[in-house]
Amino acid sequence: MALVSSFGRAPKPVVRPRSLVDVTVNETFTWRSLPAAQQPEWPDTAALDGVLTELASYPPLVFAGECDQLRSRLGAVARGEAFVLQGGDCAEAFNAVSAEHIRNKLKTLLQMAVVLTYAAKVPVVKIGRIAGQYSKPRSKPTETRDGVTLPVYRGDSVNGFEFTPESRIPDPERLKRMYHASASTLNLVRAFTTGGYADLRQVHAWNQDFVRNSPAGQRYEKLAKEIDNALAFMQACGVEPEEFRTVEFYSSHEALVLDYETAMTRTDSRTGRLYDVSGHMVWIGERTRQLDHAHIEFAAQVRNPVGVKLGPTTSVDDALALIDRLDPEREPGRLTFITRMGAKKIRDVLPELVEKVTASGAQVAWICDPMHGNTFEAGSGHKTRRFDDVLDEVKGFFEVHAALGTHPGGIHVELTGDDVTECVGGGDEVVEDDLHQRYETFCDPRLNRSQSLDLAFLVAEMYRGQ
Numbered sequence: 347m348a349l350v351s352s353f354g355r356a357p358k359p360v361v362r363p364r365s366l367v368d369v370t371v372n373e374t375f376t377w378r379s380l381p382a383a384q385q386p387e388w389p390d391t392a393a394l395d396g397v398l399t400e401l402a403s404y405p406p407l408v409f410a411g412e413c414d415q416l417r418s419r420l421g422a423v424a425r426g427e428a429f430v431l432q433g434g435d436c437a438e439a440f441n442a443v444s445a446e447h448i449r450n451k452l453k454t455l456l457q458m459a460v461v462l463t464y465a466a467k468v469p470v471v472k473i474g475r476i477a478g479q480y481s482k483p484r485s486k487p488t489e490t491r492d493g494v495t496l497p498v499y500r501g502d503s504v505n506g507f508e509f510t511p512e513s514r515i516p517d518p519e520r521l522k523r524m525y526h527a528s529a530s531t532l533n534l535v536r537a538f539t540t541g542g543y544a545d546l547r548q549v550h551a552w553n554q555d556f557v558r559n560s561p562a563g564q565r566y567e568k569l570a571k572e573i574d575n576a577l578a579f580m581q582a583c584g585v586e587p588e589e590f591r592t593v594e595f596y597s598s599h600e601a602l603v604l605d606y607e608t609a610m611t612r613t614d615s616r617t618g619r620l621y622d623v624s625g626h627m628v629w630i631g632e633r634t635r636q637l638d639h640a641h642i643e644f645a646a647q648v649r650n651p652v653g654v655k656l657g658p659t660t661s662v663d664d665a666l667a668l669i670d671r672l673d674p675e676r677e678p679g680r681l682t683f684i685t686r687m688g689a690k691k692i693r694d695v696l697p698e699l700v701e702k703v704t705a706s707g708a709q710v711a712w713i714c715d716p717m718h719g720n721t722f723e724a725g726s727g728h729k730t731r732r733f734d735d736v737l738d739e740v741k742g743f744f745e746v747h748a749a750l751g752t753h754p755g756g757i758h759v760e761l762t763g764d765d766v767t768e769c770v771g772g773g774d775e776v777v778e779d780d781l782h783q784r785y786e787t788f789c790d791p792r793l794n795r796s797q798s799l800d801l802a803f804l805v806a807e808m809y810r811g812q
């Protein structure tokens with residue numbers, strides 16, 4: 347795979363002057379001597395160092411013990427005993443850190459998880475693309491509009507979405523804003539998931555808005571009634587387990603801007619091991635998973651559960667080498683492969699990968715990202731995805747695993763809880779002419795809430811039918 351730096355030149359190894367960050371982690375962070383794709387070209391490296399030093403002094407966003415717990419949950423997925431629901435925005439945005447946006451996203455994930463748990467009868471590991479998903483790899487370093495060329499938007503952690511020269515300059519102060527935005531998001535998520543909002547007796551309350559009247563919302567309402575009955579029965583029998591009151595929910599994001607991830611990486615006092623405490627799980631994207639480069643080196647050094655995105659050109663040798671680098675101890679739950687092949691290719695390219703990885707004795711969790719291989723440009727110029735392609739890729743994923751006798755371990759989706767028009771199709775159909783109405787994403791098109799619920803019902807049927 348060609349190595350492309352953020353601005354199209356061969357990346358130079360990043361060697362920084364010694365600072366607090368370097369004193370604590372430089373010896374350990376061997377990634378610094380390797381080429382790193384997709385890194386911002388910060389114009390002021392002294393300012394960047396100041397920010398990194400400050401970030402390194404901030405409290406962790408997650409506790410290493412929570413990362414261990416997620417690793418063990420993903421171990422159950424790798425063994426075929428549980429299913430992952432991982433979802434959230436393509437790119438979180440600073441101006442969307444509001445109670446309403448966060449609650450809507452969480453509601454969507456909780457509703458999907460309830461559908462999957464109840465209809466597919468499988469424990470669901472819930473992971474948000476949330477509280478840290480602010481950095482984006484891009485296919486081109488620049489963007490041209492009406493003859494004006496500017497650096498491309500790389501996510502709110504780096505520069506501004508607005509198409510002006512000032513806004514597109516990478517500003518390291520944004521890394522601190524990302525930390526604070528992640529902290530306040532996670533704080534609210536923790537409050538919602540443990541403070542009563544996620545209590546199973548609230549299943550109807552999550553459906554009390556625009557989604558209620560959509561076909562998926564009505565189907566959900568029926569399922570929620572059945573759950574109510576089951577809960578009432580259990581209560582009458584004197585059974586009221588704690589698990590019904592709270593939800594275990596984890597955060598995840600792409601570990602892209604390595605300076606930030608490194609500043610947030612700490613030695614765990616219990617074990618002496620390194621953890622990236624900016625999120626429970628981190629993944630390495632399709633564009634930065636080169637074996638001998640910086641991102642894989644970074645991921646190899648942290649103890650978090652890690653994911654790697656695998657696109658349609660992934661070879662068996664790549665997959666096996668990634669396992670050797672990232673999961674040398676062959677620990678179920680440590681490594682998740684998130685495949686994003688595209689609906690047209692998955693049935694051709696996934697079987698050999700799964701077969702050879704399984705034959706090697708490794709126990710990875712396999713998750714299907716049916717979004718990133720199915721993007722196209724609509725006539726109106728909007729980047730979009732067809733609900734039917736998304737569904738077909740998940741179907742292909744289930745078919746491949748059924749044929750090999752392996753476990754389809756979960757789905758990874760880009761979604762929002764808001765009533766947007768970014769992907770076409772679904773039971774409450776969005777057509778191409780609707781796309782302009784509420785097209786709000788800063789990056790890739792997301793499923794809206796009723797499309798997400800539709801998907802959950804259909805995936806539950808596939809899971810049951812395998």
Ligand code: PEP
Binds near residue numbers: 436600631632655
């Ligand atoms: C993403 O998950 O938003 C992404 C960029 O994915 P990929 O690395 O699979 O292209």
Ligand code: CO
Binds near residue numbers: 436789790
């Ligand atoms: Co995306």
